Amino acid sequence: MRDLPMLSIAVALCALSARARAQDLAEAYDATPIEVTPEHERAVERGLEWLAAHQNADGSWTAKIGFKLNSDYRATADAGHVGVTALAGTAFLAGGHTPERGKYSAVLDRALDYVLAGVQDDGYVTLNGSRMYSHAFATLFLAEVCGMTHRADVRSKLQKAVDFIVETQNQEGGWRYVPFSPESDMSIVVCQAMALRAARNIGIRVPKATIDRAARYVVDSAITEESQRGYQGLYPDEVGAFNYQKNKGSRSSFPLTAAGVTALHGLGIYSDESIRRGLDYLRRNLTTFNLQYGRREGGHYFFWYGHYYGVQAMYTAGTAFQVNYWEPYFEEVRTEILKMQDQDGSWPNHTGPGVAFGTSMAVLILEIPYRYLPIFQR
Numbered sequence: 001m002r003d004l005p006m007l008s009i010a011v012a013l014c015a016l017s018a019r020a021r022a023q024d025l026a027e028a029y030d031a032t033p034i035e036v037t038p039e040h041e042r043a044v045e046r047g048l049e050w051l052a053a054h055q056n057a058d059g060s061w062t063a064k065i066g067f068k069l070n071s072d073y074r075a076t077a078d079a080g081h082v083g084v085t086a087l088a089g090t091a092f093l094a095g096g097h098t099p100e101r102g103k104y105s106a107v108l109d110r111a112l113d114y115v116l117a118g119v120q121d122d123g124y125v126t127l128n129g130s131r132m133y134s135h136a137f138a139t140l141f142l143a144e145v146c147g148m149t150h151r152a153d154v155r156s157k158l159q160k161a162v163d164f165i166v167e168t169q170n171q172e173g174g175w176r177y178v179p180f181s182p183e184s185d186m187s188i189v190v191c192q193a194m195a196l197r198a199a200r201n202i203g204i205r206v207p208k209a210t211i212d213r214a215a216r217y218v219v220d221s222a223i224t225e226e227s228q229r230g231y232q233g234l235y236p237d238e239v240g241a242f243n244y245q246k247n248k249g250s251r252s253s254f255p256l257t258a259a260g261v262t263a264l265h266g267l268g269i270y271s272d273e274s275i276r277r278g279l280d281y282l283r284r285n286l287t288t289f290n291l292q293y294g295r296r297e298g299g300h301y302f303f304w305y306g307h308y309y310g311v312q313a314m315y316t317a318g319t320a321f322q323v324n325y326w327e328p329y330f331e332e333v334r335t336e337i338l339k340m341q342d343q344d345g346s347w348p349n350h351t352g353p354g355v356a357f358g359t360s361m362a363v364l365i366l367e368i369p370y371r372y373l374p375i376f377q378r
Helices: 006-012 018-028 038-053 082-094 105-117 132-149 152-168 186-201 208-220 254-266 273-293 301-317 326-340 355-370
Strands: 062-069 072-080
Touching (some): 062 355, 186 254, 208 254, 273 301, 273 326, 301 326
16 A cells, blocks of 8 residues: 555645545545545535534533443443544544644544543543443544644554553453453454554554454454364355354354454455455345345444445455455445435434444445545555
């Protein structure tokens, strides 16, 4: 990947339409662009407008803080959510806005202050009882801001947040909902992997051993004929999926597979057979997944985090293995997401942290073709 100075891009292109920005940046990276249609562009703008209008005075967005329970979500608080705030802030960054310039600079500046206030003395980013999901989203947000602004205070707290991820990696090579858990699961591992990748991109210290152990955990979580030989619970159509946890018999799903492939990409692995199988699994199950968790379920959190990672997995793959993974996937997902947008510009999240979460995720997914953030580039 050939990095471009992200701040200069954002400033130089701020007056252009999203369609022109996507075309220009695609040519810079020798990639065939997805056309950003007027409907697509307007949906992103309306989503950002909704987020800006619903930011709290302290810079946060209110959401349900809690944890998933099977396919449900159990809230422990309804308050400023540091993880959702980081996702919302990243959505503004991915649209070409910065904390220092532009229409939403004040929104981003307040969001940054809130996230920085959540960095504890030991490096854990937590407020109002948030957990490791939020820590990872906050770390990624700080990394992207640091790459744009080069602020010393942001870099210092980012390094502490990264050191906390390194320190809390367990013997399995992964992480779970709370720090220092002896168990791991794919949904948490991918968050930390992407945060570490974003930090490494701008020169933050990340030990190679941490990356290697996480990569081994992810590879060992892939379902293959060989890994499941002798296990009676395997269905043939599960080959290519990734397990929730590394042991045989752990459940698999579309979101976990998207997470597994994206985690491998984030950890610097692009040609492993697990990636090809995972991409093929996502292609086979895309329509069914959308029907199960999209409009019918009011934007279940499975839908949003599944496509947040799925869109990154497919975009990075492009036309790998002589298959066009990216364009058919994105066009189908975009159609579904555009149909789900509410009249006020927001997106629903009936099961999960709530509307601010759904809106942030939808905007981020739609912004992939804009190609502003290093984390969203090949």
